Amino acid sequence: MNDTKKIGRPRSFVEAEALEAAMNVFWAKGYDGTSMKDLTAAMGISGPSLYSTFGDKRGLYLKTIDLYADVDGCAPVVAYEAEPDITKAVRDFLTTVVTYSTQQEGGPKGCFLASCVATTVGEVEGVAERMESAIKATDQRLALKFEREVKLGNLPQDFPALHRGRLLNDLRQGYVHRSRAGWSAEALLEDLEDRVQMVLSWA
Amino acid sequence: MNDTKKIGRPRSFVEAEALEAAMNVFWAKGYDGTSMKDLTAAMGISGPSLYSTFGDKRGLYLKTIDLYADVDGCAPVVAYEAEPDITKAVRDFLTTVVTYSTQQEGGPKGCFLASCVATTVGEVEGVAERMESAIKATDQRLALKFEREVKLGNLPQDFPALHRGRLLNDLRQGYVHRSRAGWSAEALLEDLEDRVQMVLSWA
């Protein structure tokens, strides 16, 4: 679309690609563990280019968060929405959380938001607001399927869809937390079925 | 006990007090956000004294974690264990989590382990093991009361005590996560009662 010629020396990199490369570095090494040197190396651009395009380190970090939130390729949620059967969907969600959180030693682990960004909420200004809206968005997406099932008659009319959406999201955070501390996928999957039933139960 | 005279110039500070002061700094500012300057100022000792006594920054950090784990004055667990009625105990636990996580802007917030240490698990070597054993210990303490209630006949014989202990612990982590992102205590308390019932429910 915007292929109109502009005056001045053209960019030698694609902004979106550089942003994704930066996100992967933050994802793998954390915010504080990532230096500008790491970033310029991974993005394939020089310091001044980075600063003129993305502002400073914090600005770049926030932009990577926005990128992730916009695309939202968060695997567990995608798996959840793809499965028609609600019980299977809940199970798939939690299973995907566990597998994604426990694999990929060293590299990007789990969900960018839950595994990396969440740890910088109290530290980097601007993250908290993004985190809050991201959590709310996920709550809503998870609740949406419950609401559909209520309308279809597969769940009771007074089923607390939003509450259970939030619950599912919090269970995710619990799994991520435990996996960070070294829990194995096997150990995490142990009480998964109990929780699946619990999320869908309604007296 | 160990008040035997030792040769050499005596310490001008009490190790436990200095350690507690250091913990409060880490608690309030996070690991990366805390500089050695912050630490020496808060502990009232000089750099060389700090290094000769506690090793390096990481060593000091790990020692503060051990201190907290040994004392374990984690308010929610204490409140939980103090309340005889199991339903009230579960409610008190979660309520305490919410209130402690949302108050004290700027200063130490929530549980040291859940609010500060948890964010450094993937970053500081030695934290993961401590975090894992701390989580397991809390799981056990929470499950213990459920087991007692089972024996007393207040809960079904096949009630999954350990699973529900873990669940309660994970719900805590979810609340802490949300409070970090800016949730108000009021919003967090909204679906608390639903969860209290859920933790104790058994088909």
Added chain:
DNA sequence: TTGTTTATGTATCGATCACTATAAAAGTCA
């Protein structure tokens, strides 16, 4: 006293951090 041991205070160390001044390079305009 003198020697030994340990802790303290001062004053810094080199390394690394996020960040930028400067000027050449690479494009569009006239």
Added chain:
DNA sequence: TGACTTTTATAGTGATCGATACATAAACAA
């Protein structure tokens, strides 16, 4: 062509980081 605009690469900036060298101070042992 040559003025103009923007991005590039080089080479650093001062600040702050975690961690120490050194000499002094304060205890005990002889």
